Amino acid sequence: MSSVDSQQRVLSGMRPTGKLHLGHYHGVLKNWVKLQHEYECFFFVADWHALTTQYDDTSGIQQSVWDMVIDWLAAGVNPGSSTMFIQSQVPEHAELHLLLSMITPLGWLERIPTYKDQQEKLREKDLATYGFLGYPLLQTADILMYRAGKVPVGADQVSHVEITREIARRFNHIYGREPGFEEQAEAAIVKMGKKNGKLYRNLKKRYQEEGNMEALETARALLKEQQNISLGDRERLYGYIEGGGKVILPEPQPLLTPESKMPGLDGQKMSKSYNNYIGLREEPDSVSQKIRTMQTDPQRVRRTDPGDPEKCPVWSMHKVYSDAETCEWVQQGCRSAGIGCLDCKKPLIDAVIEEQRPLHERARDYEKNPDVVRSILEEGREHARDAARDTLEEVRAAMGLSYR
Ligand code: TRP
Ligand code: SF4
Numbered sequence: 001m002s003s004v005d006s007q008q009r010v011l012s013g014m015r016p017t018g019k020l021h022l023g024h025y026h027g028v029l030k031n032w033v034k035l036q037h038e039y040e041c042f043f044f045v046a047d048w049h050a051l052t053t054q055y056d057d058t059s060g061i062q063q064s065v066w067d068m069v070i071d072w073l074a075a076g077v078n079p080g081s082s083t084m085f086i087q088s089q090v091p092e093h094a095e096l097h098l099l100l101s102m103i104t105p106l107g108w109l110e111r112i113p114t115y116k117d118q119q120e121k122l123r124e125k126d127l128a129t130y131g132f133l134g135y136p137l138l139q140t141a142d143i144l145m146y147r148a149g150k151v152p153v154g155a156d157q158v159s160h161v162e163i164t165r166e167i168a169r170r171f172n173h174i175y176g177r178e179p180g181f182e183e184q185a186e187a188a189i190v191k192m193g194k195k196n197g198k199l200y201r202n203l204k205k206r207y208q209e210e211g212n213m214e215a216l217e218t219a220r221a222l223l224k225e226q227q228n229i230s231l232g233d234r235e236r237l238y239g240y241i242e243g244g245g246k247v248i249l250p251e252p253q254p255l256l257t258p259e260s261k262m263p264g265l266d267g268q269k270m271s272k273s274y275n276n277y278i279g280l281r282e283e284p285d286s287v288s289q290k291i292r293t294m295q296t297d298p299q300r301v302r303r304t305d306p307g308d309p310e311k312c313p314v315w316s317m318h319k320v321y322s323d324a325e326t327c328e329w330v331q332q333g334c335r336s337a338g339i340g341c342l343d344c345k346k347p348l349i350d351a352v353i354e355e356q357r358p359l360h361e362r363a364r365d366y367e368k369n370p371d372v373v374r375s376i377l378e379e380g381r382e383h384a385r386d387a388a389r390d391t392l393e394e395v396r397a398a399m400g401l402s403y404r
Contacts, residue, residue: 005224006250010039011045011148013139016064020071021277022290022352023270025359026320027260029075031152032082035255041082042146042384043157045069048087048094052135053122056095067375071280085380087142092388096141097134099395103170104137112136112159140164144249145388152255161254168249176245176400182209185240186232192310194225206242216241249391250400261320265294267313281363284353291317291349296341297334307334307341314345321351340372 010336012032020029035041050057059158065086077084087093109115114136119127139160143151144167151161178184181306189197203219219241223234230248263269264276271277278290296314300307309315318330322398326347333339366373396402 004387006147006149006252007220007370008040009042009145009146009148010035010150010152010255011042011044011048011143011252012152013044013142014068015046015049016061016068017050017086017272018064019067020061020075020280021270021272022280023260023262023264025280026074026262027154028152028257029072029077031257033076033078035152036078036082042148042387043072043077043082043084043289044090044142044380044384045086046142048138049135052132052138053118053125053127055129055131056125056345065224066373069377070363070366071368073376074281074359076362079376079380081109081301084376085384088290089377089381090145090384090388091119091239092385092392093138093141093145093326095392096388096395099399100137100141100144100167100171101134103174104167106133108137109133110165112163114156114159117147126402128352136160136163137167140167143252144168145391146384148252149250150255151252152257154257155259158254158256161252165251168251171249171395171398172239172245172247175249178246181236181245182240183232185236185402186247188229188237191233193228196222196226200241207241208243218235236330237376245396248349248394252324261316263313263316263320265290265313267295267316278352281356281360284356287352288349289357290340291345291352293343296344300334300341301323304337306337309334313349314341317348318344321355 029374050061143164203215206215223237235246239245266276268274294314297312299308330344
C-alpha cells in the first residue's frame with residue numbers, strides 16, 4: 001500500500017448540471033486549473049448526487065455529464081495533471097458511504113443547513129427520502145475515500161466539509177484505538193532514533209500543552225521524512241501527537257473557492273436558472289447578441305443622456321475583462337455621454353470572444369474524438385479506484401471486516 005500525503009491531496013466534485021457558463025469558468029474552473037499544478041488533484045462528476053434531487057427524471061444526466069466533462073477539458077483541466085472520473089464508476093464510494101452510515105447520528109444530518117433549505121427551495125419535489133438526507137454523508141465518503149486534506153468548495157458547501165471532519169474524527173475515535181496503542185506509539189518513537197524521537201516528543205508536548213499549531217505542523221513534517229518507521233507506525237504517530245488513536249481517515253479542510261466576479265447579463269449572479277448567462281462555449285455570434293442586448297443604466301434613455309457605470313451591469317463585466325485604460329474610457333465616456341452603449345459594449349464582446357477562442361478549439365478536438373474523452377475518464381477511473389481500494393482496505397481492517 002502506498003503512503004498518502006493528505007496535505008498534498010485535493011478533491012472536488014461537481015454535479016452534472018449540463019453545459020457550464022462563464023460564472024463557473026471564472027469561479028470554480030480557473031481555480032481547479034491552478035490547483036492541478038500545485039497539488040495531486042482528483043476531480044469527479046457527482047452523478048449519484050444528481051440522483052438525490054433528480055431521481056424522478058434521470059434522462060438528462062448522461063448528456064449533462066458528457067457536456068460538463070468537455071467543458072472541464074475546454075477550460076484547461078488537464079488529464080495529465082489531474083485525475084478526472086465519474087463517481088458512479090467508482091462503486092467503492094457506495095461501500096464507504098454504507099460503512100460510515102453506521103456511525104453517523106441522524107441528528108448530524110438533519111442539522112445541516114442545506115437539508116432544510118433545499119427542501120424548502122425545491123418544494124415541488126418530494127425530498128423526504130433516505131438518499132437526500134444522506135447526501136452530505138455521500139459527500140463525506142467522496143472526500144474521505146481519497147484522504148484529501150483540501151477540498152475546494154463554495155461557501156454553500158462548507159457545512160458539508162465540516163460534517164466530514166466530524167465523521168472522520170468519530171471514525172478515528174471508534175476504530176483507531178487498537179489495544180496497546182500507546183505502547184506501540186512509544187515503541188515507534190524509539191525507532192525514529194534519539195534525536196528525532198526527542199524532537200517529536202517536544203513538539204507533541206508543545207502542541208498538547210500550549211495548542212501550538214506550528215508545533216503540530218512541524219511534527220507532521222518530521223514524520224513525513226522518517227525513513228525508519230513503517231506506514232502503520234507513521235499513522236500511529238500522527239494520531240499520537242493529538243492524543244487520540246491512529247488516524248485512519250484524516251480530517252480535511254475546506255479551500256474556499258474565490259467568489260466569481262463575473263456578473264450575469266442582468267447584473268445579478270450569473271446562473272442558469274436566472275437565464276442571464278453566457279455559456280462557457282457559447283458561439284461568438286450568440287455572445288455578441290447577448291451582450292448587445294444587455295440592459296444598461298436605466299436612466300440613460302437617449303444617446304445624449306449621461307450615464308452612471310455603477311448602475312450598469314456592462315460596467316461590472318468591464319471590471320472582469322478590461323484593462324485600466326479601457327475602464328477609464330468607459331467611465332469618462334459614459335458619464336459625459338461621449339460614447340454610446342453599443343460603443344461601450346464593443347471591446348467587451350471582443351474580449352469575451354477572445355477568451356473563449358482557445359476553449360472552443362480544445363472542445364472541438366474532444367468533440368471530434370469522443371474516444372479520447374472516454375479514455376481520459378477510463379484512466380481516471382482506474383487511478384481513482386486504486387486509491388479508493390487502498391482506503392477501503394484500511395477501513396475494513398479497522399472495522400474488523402478484513403477476513404484474512
Ligand atoms: N455537493 C457538491 C455540490 O453540490 C458536489 C460534491 C459532491 C462535492 N461530492 C463532493 C464537492 C466532494 C466537493 C467534494 O456542489
Ligand atoms: Fe453602461 Fe457603458 Fe452604457 Fe455607461 S456607456 S450605461 S457603462 S453600457
